[in-house]
Amino acid sequence: MNTTPIVHRILFTGTMGVGKSTAVASLLDAPLVSTNIDDGKAPVAVDHGDIVLDNGDRLRLYGTPGQRRFEPTWRALAEDAMGLVVLVDHARSDPLADLAIYLENFAGLIARTGCVIGVGRLRPGASPSLDALAEAAARHGVVCPIVPLDVRERTQVLALVDLLLVQLESRGV
Numbered sequence: 001m002n003t004t005p006i007v008h009r010i011l012f013t014g015t016m017g018v019g020k021s022t023a024v025a026s027l028l029d030a031p032l033v034s035t036n037i038d039d040g041k042a043p044v045a046v047d048h049g050d051i052v053l054d055n056g057d058r059l060r061l062y063g064t065p066g067q068r069r070f071e072p073t074w075r076a077l078a079e080d081a082m083g084l085v086v087l088v089d090h091a092r093s094d095p096l097a098d099l100a101i102y103l104e105n106f107a108g109l110i111a112r113t114g115c116v117i118g119v120g121r122l123r124p125g126a127s128p129s130l131d132a133l134a135e136a137a138a139r140h141g142v143v144c145p146i147v148p149l150d151v152r153e154r155t156q157v158l159a160l161v162d163l164l165l166v167q168l169e170s171r172g173v
């Protein structure tokens with residue numbers, strides 16, 4: 001059992017089925033665990049797991065519940081978080097609208113810490129383009145890395161988390 005203190009709590013958010021649990025699990029050596037987070041109404045099960053980076057920093061990664069009815073839980077998780085990974089499922093009907101929901105709900109966390117956006121199930125040439133997604137993010141005041149990824153590929157998820165950590169470091173979070 002590793003007892004290094006937790007350096008960062010990072011949230012993975014996005015629509016149901018986008019791959020939050022898969023992304024977090026892909027980084028872990030141990031199985032995902034589920035904890036009840038009390039948002040004041042009822043306990044909600046939240047997936048999480050810890051990874052220890054090569055430099056010894058320990059990260060706790062959370063997959064937020066996807067549905068909007070969990071907005072109070074999102075707020076509770078965001079309070080303690082140190083960064084946000086927004087996953088966009090490009091195969092859904094309106095990825096721009098999906099992105100907007102998460103950027104709006106987590107605006108405070110993003111402003112305080114940082115954000116990266118991973119786009120899954122992106123087919124070549126499909127609309128909206130990554131540029132269009134970046135422009136939409138910018139309209140929400142969020143200028144951050146946007147990269148295509150397959151959440152099942154550990155190296156790709158790790159690269160996205162690295163982009164987030166670089167951002168946190170440069171912002172002194």
Ligand SMILES: Nc1nc2c(ncn2[C@@H]2O[C@H](COP(=O)(O)OP(=O)(O)O)[C@@H](O)[C@H]2O)c(=O)[nH]1
Pocket residue numbers: 014015016017018019020021022023063066120121122150151152
């Ligand atoms: N075929 C395919 N499956 C994917 C892709 N991205 C994610 N998945 C699958 O989609 C599912 C996502 O489920 P999960 O991680 O539980 O989503 P969550 O609701 O966001 O936690 C998993 O079974 C992934 O393997 C992709 O690009 N292609």
Ligand SMILES: [Mg+2]
Pocket residue numbers: 020021022047063
């Ligand atoms: Mg999940």
